[in-house]
Structure formats: C-alpha cells, structure tokens
Amino acid sequence: MAKIGRQKKKQIKVKKEKFIPQSLKGMRDILPEEGKYFDYFLEKLEKLAKIYGFEKIEIPILEEKSLFTRSIGQTTDIVEKEMFSFVDKGGREVALRPEGTAGVVRAYIENGMQNLPQPVKLYYFGPMFRYEKPQAGRERQFHQFGLEVLGAAGPIVDVQLILLCWNFFQEIKLQTELQINCLGCPDCQKEYRRRLLEFFRYKKRLLCPNCRIRLEKSPLRIFDCKEKKCQEISSTAPSIVDCLCEACKNHFIKVLENLDELEIPYNLNSRLVRGLDYYTKTVFEFWPSRIGLSDEEKSRFSLAGGGRYDNLVKILGGPVTPAAGVAFGLERITEEFKNQNLKLPKERRNIVFLAQIGETAKKKALHLFENLVKAKIDIKEALAKDSLKAQLELANKIGAKLVLILGQDEVAHKTIIIKDMRTGIQEVVNVDKIVEEIKKRL
C-alpha cells in the first residue's frame, strides 16, 4: 500500500513541480488591517503638512545609484552594504531609493526650484528599500512619510519641523521622547575631528576593532558603538557641542530656546549622530517612550528622524541652499502604536445594507444600489448571495445600521422594507421615497 502511495506521489511530482509564490525576503503585504493604521497616520500627517505649507511631491523609486552614494556618504552603512542596487538593461547602475531626501533634492535641482519663492516645502510618502537582514522594526521594504524644507537657513525651520512631529505624536497620543543634537558645520566637524583624534590617540588600543576603523573613516560614529568598553571611553570624550563655531552654536541655542518656549521637552543627546553623512547642525530623532525599553532599544526603534542638511544641494550639483527635513517610519509607528495599546478611532459610519430576494428583486436592487450611491448613502450589498439569512448575517457582521429588504412582493407594490438592526423593527415604505426615509432614520 505504502509503496503504491509513494510511487503515486513521485509520479505527481514529476508531472508538475510545485510552484508556491512567496514574497521576497524582508518584503511583505500590507493587508487591509494594517492599511487602516497607515491611512490614519497619513491622513494626520498630510493634514499637518498642509497646514505648515508643504506640498506633495512624487519622486521615482528607482534612481541612479550615484545619487545615493554621493548624498548619503560613501562610508555609511546604507551605501556600503544596504543598497538595493543593480545594473539595468542599458548598463546603468541604479538603486531602489533607501531614503527620500536625496531624490527630493535631485528633483529640486533638476526642476530649477531655486527659482521658486523660497523656501520650497515638500512632502512625500512611499516605499523605501534597504538590503538588510530583516528583523523586528527593520524590513527590506518599508514606508516613510517625509518633509523637506529647501532654501531656508533659520533655526526656526528646524523648530517647525520638530513641532510638526511633536504635534503629530500628540495627536495620535503616542508617547515619544525627542532626542536632539547639533553636528555643526564642516568647519566645526573638522575641528571636532581633530580633537577627537587627539583624545583617542592613547586610548585607541582600548577600542573595539570596529571603532578603530570608525576612528579613521568617520569618528563621529564611535558614539554609535554598543560595546560597553567603547561607550565608557567615549563618554569622557569631548562633545561636539563644545567644538561648535559661533554661528553653529547660536543656531543650536536658538533652536533649544524655541523648544523651551513651546514647552517641548527634549533630551540633549551628544551621541546622536544619525547614519547619513549629509547632516549638518541640528539633528533629531523621536524615540518611543515606554517603560521597560532601554535607551538602546528606543534608538533602535526610532520612529522619526531628521535634521538640517545645509550642504547637500551643493554636493549634488545645485546652488548653495540650506535645507532641513524629517522622515517618519510608518511600520514602526504602527508597531509602537499597538505596543502602547492605542486604538484606532472607531469609524462612525452609518452603513445601510441592501438585501434582495429573487431574480426580479435582484435586478431592481442593482439599479437601486446605484441610486443610493449617488445619494451619498454608505450602502453595502451582497447581490451575489441568494438567501436572505446569509445577507442579514453579513449585514450584522459589518455593523449595518439599517437593512433594506427588497423581495418579490415589494417590487410588485413598489415598496421596500426598512429594518432597523438595533431594534429589529421594520417598516414598509414607498420605494420612491427611500432616500428620505433612510436619512430620517440615520
């Protein structure tokens, strides 16, 4: 018996190989359930963005690879090992965007937006790609909503961006904490680099191998190290804030003063450096705030991050243009929203369900449905179902407030039954007056 079974199995296998479609590593579907969260956040974000004078921009998902290597920085991890890049049929080196700012800046330059009244304020939303090993809070495809302000240098811009984030998180009632730091301008960074190297001159051997490399390539990133030893050593290292030039110092002070004025709590974090090279002066992140989370975890699940990038437009070939921006991670915000036990506001919908029995009624119902849609009634149907019981079950499940029942008799008498699902009371009304009757009852 078993032998036959096996032979049979093998025959089937030979006949057709099993093809099971599967999504790529680190990429997943956003089902309606999660989409509801996205919609909720996006609606709030877009509304806020518009209030602050931002306009929507759509930029390509695919760009020349060099756009990212030049903007984000050759030695950053994003570029070194996380780029989703390949050669296209025309032999071009292209990459799926790992973040939004580079593309927006490219668009700004390419479309001559420096000729528009400054600053240019843009927002975008879409998928970003990083070729990483997936983990909680880290996927190969994820979604960001971002804001960029191009052509404005004042600290007030930085503050406004932070304020917008603050307002957003307040509005969705998410507990967050603002981390802020100032990275200075290239001059400050040069000076800081010099001082850091001096500081680490005799301590270099105590650092982990990784940090020794960092010291050469981008010393700032030593502060990112999770090694206890390195943290210990770097905790006594000079802080960037001490090396700021007058201009940068003033800028930072103004930002902080404004935050104080607005009563936005913040945490001065001299270890906050961010993973992209283009940042200057102000950088900030919003971390989830929840008991039981260590700072390390909080930083790993950073919900939004941004800062000033005064040199990026220039680096990418445009005119000298000060700018700043911020991006929100939708997946992470959704995740944290659930972790903090927050609930989506209940949809206050007045669903009306149209049920029908029999062929003639079905035909009529098809027509009636269209009219009700035009009358702006939140109408649902299940014309594909025949049994009234099944239709009522569905109506109940989706939370319909009223059910319209159309059958043989009703069609003949040009009437229709309105059933109130709460009370169970039903009335027969004239089908021509249905819209008014529904509105009366909602």
Added chain:
RNA sequence: GUGACCGUGGUGUAGCAGUUAGCACAGGAGUCUGUGGAACUCUUAGCACGGGUGCAAAUCCCGUCGGUCACCCCA
C-alpha cells in the same frame, strides 16, 4: 553579511517514524424555498520547497527559501 532558534489548513495549535494528519476559531452551505447577532448538521482547506536515510518520514539528516532573535546598522 555572521551566529542561534523556528516553518503542520486562513489563524492558533495536537501529532515527534506506521494516524483516513486530530482540535478550536474563521470561511462556505444548510436545518428555516422571505428575516441577523444563538444552536445544530454538513463542508472547504494543511505537513514551506528539494534531496537523502528507512520496509515505512509531518516526524531523522542535508540543502534551499522564508520567519524570529542577537550582532551590525537604520525608519
């Protein structure tokens, strides 16, 4: 990219060499040919993929693909 653990219907799980692969929820149909939130009945659907060892594999071994976690780093 490195390391650890893990993949049984849509979901959550039982089985840990011989089972018609069990259960719950969800889905569909019906009891009731025109009345929901209950009950009952029937029903749909699964051992991630490929190979190996065995008389016999969901079960043991290897590889692949995915997932989770840690490192790295980021949203």
